[in-house]
Amino acid sequence: MRAGPKLFHLCVHFVRDLSCLIFGLSSSLRRMSIVQRMASNKASSAALTFELVAKCSTTRARASILTLPHGPVNLPIFMPVATQASLKGITPEQLEATGCRLCLNNTYHLGLKPGQEVLDAVGGAHKLQGWKHNLLTDSGGFQMVSLLKLAKVTEEGVRFLSPHDGSPMLLTPEHSMSLQNSIGSDIMMQLDDVLVTTHPDKARMREAMERSVRWLDRCIKAHKNPDRQNLFCIIQGGLDLEMRRECCREMVARDTPGIAIGGLSGGEAKDDFCNVVATCTELLPDLKPRYVMGIGYPEDLVVSVALGADMFDCVWPTRTARFGNAITKHGVLNMKKEQYAKDFGPIEDGCGCPCCRPIDQEGAIGVTRAFVHHNSAKETVAAHLLTIHNVWYQLHLMGGARDAIIADKFPAFVKEFFNNLYPDRKSYPSWAVNALKNVGIDLFES
Amino acid sequence: MSSDGHEPTAMTFELLKTAVKDGGARLGRLAFPGRRTVDTPNFFGLTSRGVIPHVTPDNVEKHLLTNGTYMALEDFIERPQQYMTRSPPVYETPSPNNKPLQSFTAMPSSIITVLGSRRLPAVAAPMGNTNQSISVFTSTGFQAITTKQYINAIQTLNPDIAIPLADLTHKTSAPTSKRALRMAERTDDWIKEWFMEMYGRNKEPSKIATFAPVLPISYSIQWEYLERLSEEHQSNPSVLSGLAVYDADLIPDISSSYQNLDTLPRLALTTPSNPHQVLRQLSLGMDIFLLPFLSTASDAGIALSFTFPPPSSESSELLPLGIDMSSPEHAISLQPLTESCTCYACTTHHRAFVQHLLCAREMLGWTLLQIHNHAVLASFFASIREALADGTFEEKARQFALRYEPEIPQGLGERPRARGYHFKSEGPGEQKRNRPAWSKFEDEKKIEDKVADLSIADEQNGTSGLGSGVDSVAETPLVPDENADAKDLEEMGFAEKAENK
Ligand SMILES: [Zn+2]
Ligand SMILES: [Zn+2]
Numbered sequence: 001m002r003a004g005p006k007l008f009h010l011c012v013h014f015v016r017d018l019s020c021l022i023f024g025l026s027s028s029l030r031r032m033s034i035v036q037r038m039a040s041n042k043a044s045s046a047a048l049t050f051e052l053v054a055k056c057s058t059t060r061a062r063a064s065i066l067t068l069p070h071g072p073v074n075l076p077i078f079m080p081v082a083t084q085a086s087l088k089g090i091t092p093e094q095l096e097a098t099g100c101r102l103c104l105n106n107t108y109h110l111g112l113k114p115g116q117e118v119l120d121a122v123g124g125a126h127k128l129q130g131w132k133h134n135l136l137t138d139s140g141g142f143q144m145v146s147l148l149k150l151a152k153v154t155e156e157g158v159r160f161l162s163p164h165d166g167s168p169m170l171l172t173p174e175h176s177m178s179l180q181n182s183i184g185s186d187i188m189m190q191l192d193d194v195l196v197t198t199h200p201d202k203a204r205m206r207e208a209m210e211r212s213v214r215w216l217d218r219c220i221k222a223h224k225n226p227d228r229q230n231l232f233c234i235i236q237g238g239l240d241l242e243m244r245r246e247c248c249r250e251m252v253a254r255d256t257p258g259i260a261i262g263g264l265s266g267g268e269a270k271d272d273f274c275n276v277v278a279t280c281t282e283l284l285p286d287l288k289p290r291y292v293m294g295i296g297y298p299e300d301l302v303v304s305v306a307l308g309a310d311m312f313d314c315v316w317p318t319r320t321a322r323f324g325n326a327i328t329k330h331g332v333l334n335m336k337k338e339q340y341a342k343d344f345g346p347i348e349d350g351c352g353c354p355c356c357r358p359i360d361q362e363g364a365i366g367v368t369r370a371f372v373h374h375n376s377a378k379e380t381v382a383a384h385l386l387t388i389h390n391v392w393y394q395l396h397l398m399g400g401a402r403d404a405i406i407a408d409k410f411p412a413f414v415k416e417f418f419n420n421l422y423p424d425r426k427s428y429p430s431w432a433v434n435a436l437k438n439v440g441i442d443l444f445e446s
Numbered sequence: 447m448s449s450d451g452h453e454p455t456a457m458t459f460e461l462l463k464t465a466v467k468d469g470g471a472r473l474g475r476l477a478f479p480g481r482r483t484v485d486t487p488n489f490f491g492l493t494s495r496g497v498i499p500h501v502t503p504d505n506v507e508k509h510l511l512t513n514g515t516y517m518a519l520e521d522f523i524e525r526p527q528q529y530m531t532r533s534p535p536v537y538e539t540p541s542p543n544n545k546p547l548q549s550f551t552a553m554p555s556s557i558i559t560v561l562g563s564r565r566l567p568a569v570a571a572p573m574g575n576t577n578q579s580i581s582v583f584t585s586t587g588f589q590a591i592t593t594k595q596y597i598n599a600i601q602t603l604n605p606d607i608a609i610p611l612a613d614l615t616h617k618t619s620a621p622t623s624k625r626a627l628r629m630a631e632r633t634d635d636w637i638k639e640w641f642m643e644m645y646g647r648n649k650e651p652s653k654i655a656t657f658a659p660v661l662p663i664s665y666s667i668q669w670e671y672l673e674r675l676s677e678e679h680q681s682n683p684s685v686l687s688g689l690a691v692y693d694a695d696l697i698p699d700i701s702s703s704y705q706n707l708d709t710l711p712r713l714a715l716t717t718p719s720n721p722h723q724v725l726r727q728l729s730l731g732m733d734i735f736l737l738p739f740l741s742t743a744s745d746a747g748i749a750l751s752f753t754f755p756p757p758s759s760e761s762s763e764l765l766p767l768g769i770d771m772s773s774p775e776h777a778i779s780l781q782p783l784t785e786s787c788t789c790y791a792c793t794t795h796h797r798a799f800v801q802h803l804l805c806a807r808e809m810l811g812w813t814l815l816q817i818h819n820h821a822v823l824a825s826f827f828a829s830i831r832e833a834l835a836d837g838t839f840e841e842k843a844r845q846f847a848l849r850y851e852p853e854i855p856q857g858l859g860e861r862p863r864a865r866g867y868h869f870k871s872e873g874p875g876e877q878k879r880n881r882p883a884w885s886k887f888e889d890e891k892k893i894e895d896k897v898a899d900l901s902i903a904d905e906q907n908g909t910s911g912l913g914s915g916v917d918s919v920a921e922t923p924l925v926p927d928e929n930a931d932a933k934d935l936e937e938m939g940f941a942e943k944a945e946n947k
Contacts, residue, residue: 084802084803084806084808085799085802085803085806085808086803086806086808086809086810086811087810088808088809088810089500089808089809089810089813090502090810091505091790091794091810091813091814092794093790093794094502094504094505109806113802113805113806114777114798114801114802114805118777118778118798118802121777121778122778122780122798127780128798128799128802129795129799130794130795130796130799169942170942172942175942338526338528338529338532341529341532341535342535342538344538344539344540354504359542363504365502365503365504365552366503366549366552367503367552368539368549368550368552370535370536370539370550371496371550371551371552373535374495374496374522374535374536374550375495375496375497378495378585379494379495379497379499380499380500380809380812380862381497381498381499381500381501381502381503383809384500384502384809384813385502388502
């Protein structure tokens with residue numbers, strides 16, 4: 001982790017300044033190998049093109065364009081989760097209007113409803129939900145293990161008892177691929193052996209990591225549409241950084257079009273989370289997208305971007321909308337609180353989402369906090385409006401980070417972000433302060 | 447009259463075709479400056495707490511095909527227990543165009559707003575009304591609202607159309623003649639006060655269009671009240687812009703007795719439960735309808751499927767008025783909800799998606815059905831107007847009655863969660879409104895409690911819902927239905943049956 005920033009400092013300007021390349025070539029061998037890898041800022045595989053547009057000259061943050069079968073998306077990106085092929089009551093048209101071009105469906109849920117047969121008959125999940133843009137699906141394994149407490153992982157796959165009649169069932173890597181092929185997602189995830197990072201048994205953790213590698217091989221073999229669907233591997237290894245490194249090497253060797261860092265978003269300490277992300281990004285190739293699974297709190301996103309991650313997903317922004325929570329740059333505000341009953345301002349001042357933008361602008365709805373308060377937990381429309389706002393906020397946050405990276409003003413962006421969130425610097429979370437310090441940002445320096 | 451110096455209200459209503467005397471279907475046009483013009487017969491959307499259920503205001507404007515909405519004051523004036531002294535926020539809404547109700551609800555400015563006292567249909571109040579007040583049912587319970595408070599509310603909120611208070615029982619049984627007489631007397635007293643306060647000699651006359659109630663009691667009991675309406679209108683047309691009719695069968699009597707009231711638009715507060723009743727009331731001379739069956743059908747997973755006139759067919763079998771979209775028969779159908787419908791739901795999505803959404807209890811299912819069902823009604827009324835214009839209405843209405851089933855199907859799909867203000871418990875014997883969602887590890891109650899705890903926790907934290915653990919709440923059911931066995935799961939392709947080892 002320590003070696004990272006220095007190395008990156010040396011070759012950061014390559015995108016906007018070719019002369020950097022020459023400077024790079026004249027440097028040490030180690031650097032040379034990196035520069036050669038960067039001789040092009042673009043890499044393609046059968047169903048994806050990754051173009052690195054800019055890199056932050058201080059941190060490891062990257063701005064890139066990921067072109068998928070259903071169009072290009074700008075990274076870094078937050079991907080909202082439309083679990084059952086629908087994003088909490090908002091129409092695909094409304095989701096599109098937030099700027100979203102890549103969202104998630106859950107394989108586990110679509111496998112249950114509507115089921116593979118229907119997906120095949122309908123022609124996949126894009127067609128099912130009328131979504132013209134990109135979809136990413138998980139493997140189904142995570143939900144299985146976390147929702148069905150009776151699930152047991154064996155080398156064959158995830159064993160579980162049928163919830164109704166108790167007869168044993170099995171979800172294998174092959175089956176997960178088959179389901180995701182039927183779904184037709186632009187990005188599909190390998191079935192992995194997921195353990196909570198805080199799992200105490202080191203031997204079991206190693207087994208899970210190694211098994212995930214073996215399962216990736218089975219997934220690659222079983223994947224029927226590599227020309228139009230991208231299979232991403234998932235790095236496992238818990239909080240053991242050496243195990244993570246080992247997993248990175250194994251997974252990278254298998255050359256999937258994109259790479260995910262898995263097993264986080266659990267109960268681990270935030271410092272540990274950052275160490276794992278930083279350890280992995282350091283070893284991952286530049287010209288592949290890096291997806292940190294299951295995270296969505298704004299601080300986590302901003303810090304992870306600084307650590308070199310590109311893609312994120314989480315149900316939290318849309319789920320929390322149902323509880324009346326609005327995500328704003330000054331923190332999460334619960335619209336059910338009495339203080340908003342007569343607050344006739346927008347959900348967030350200065351927000352450009354359809355709910356908040358000034359009423360005289362195109363597409364403005366003119367929603368006030370008072371109105372959201374009035375209908376929170378009473379009419380579904382209040383949740384729909386907050387969902388639109390929250391998704392916009394998350395996408396816009398990543399869009400802002402991207403613009404800052406391209407303008408090479410990312411450290412200032414990060415400082416402003418934390419300054420807005422915590423008016424009192426003393427309450428900055430130490431994990432964020434430390435993680436950012438390690439990539440060259442001192443939050444306390446003005 | 448204008449000789450009084452009274453400006454007419456901004457509303458205009460033009461009757462285009464009134465061939466039939468003594469009631470009878472008629473063609474008209476209702477217009478407010480700056481709002482969409484409403485060709486009549488037509489319908490207005492019905493709101494709950496200021497929203498068309500499940501439809502965000504942007505979609506109301508873009509996709510709902512309705513030109514007006516009805517709102518109930520009782521939806522805005524609850525008194526939360528901890529904040530009993532707080533005045534209702536809606537009254538303090540800043541509004542650049544001086545339309546606080548519209549601003550508060552974010553209702554698009556192209557849409558006409560109608561404000562009445564009660565939801566439609568209204569819950570009967572146990573304590574009834576008094577000489578100066580009616581009982582209303584808010585989300586925090588019953589409360590009384592006085593005639594004076596109501597007039598103040600109307601003046602503050604400034605809807606396009608307001609319906610003065612009527613003394614109603616909101617019970618299905620007809621009132622006794624004694625009660626009916628009191629209803630007429632009170633309503634008469636209240637309208638006197640209304641006219642005085644809204645348009646009185648020493649007042650700046652209100653621009654709000656008054657649609658006076660016509661009570662659901664016999665003409666002979668309320669004729670004095672109706673007489674007053676006619677006389678007031680005679681002497682100053684701007685005090686009365688329309689009638690809010692609670693019983694369509696009174697229209698012929700009013701029509702024959704008071705020709706000046708005949709020129710007024712009639713808004714139906716009759717809650718017809720199917721299109722047959724709509725056609726009947728329309729034939730009696732009703733102009734604008736409020737239709738609770740629209741949202742009821744959407745919540746029940748029903749896509750309305752009737753057209754006017756009905757499709758021609760050899761078969762004598764009755765056609766259904768709606769299709770249950772939760773039925774598995776639509777699971778792989780890429781057809782629109784109904785053939786020839788051009789609504790957003792039908793042009794962008796298909797039955798398979800709506801079926802999936804309903805089975806998965808995803809809220810978007812109800813949203814899409816709302817959009818479709820409102821579109822079906824919009825085209826139903828458009829075709830009726832065409833038929834009225836070309837003189838084929840009566841024949842087509844006859845065909846409609848013969849061709850369609852009498853009632854809208856019930857629907858087997860699970861409904862959205864019903865809220866307390868939607869209904870009043872009828873007592874211990876009443877069936878539960880919502881079947882608890884299937885869930886593996888915790889029953890519904892526990893999850894509800896957990897969610898409630900979490901939101902309270904969030905609230906106490908003030909600014910943070912972070913790490914609250916809300917994600918651990920299983921909000922999406924785990925299995926397709928509680929009877930699915932391993933074989934079903936395997937057939938669906940979800941996983942394979944493992945060999946017993
Ligand atoms: Zn917003
Ligand atoms: Zn339709």
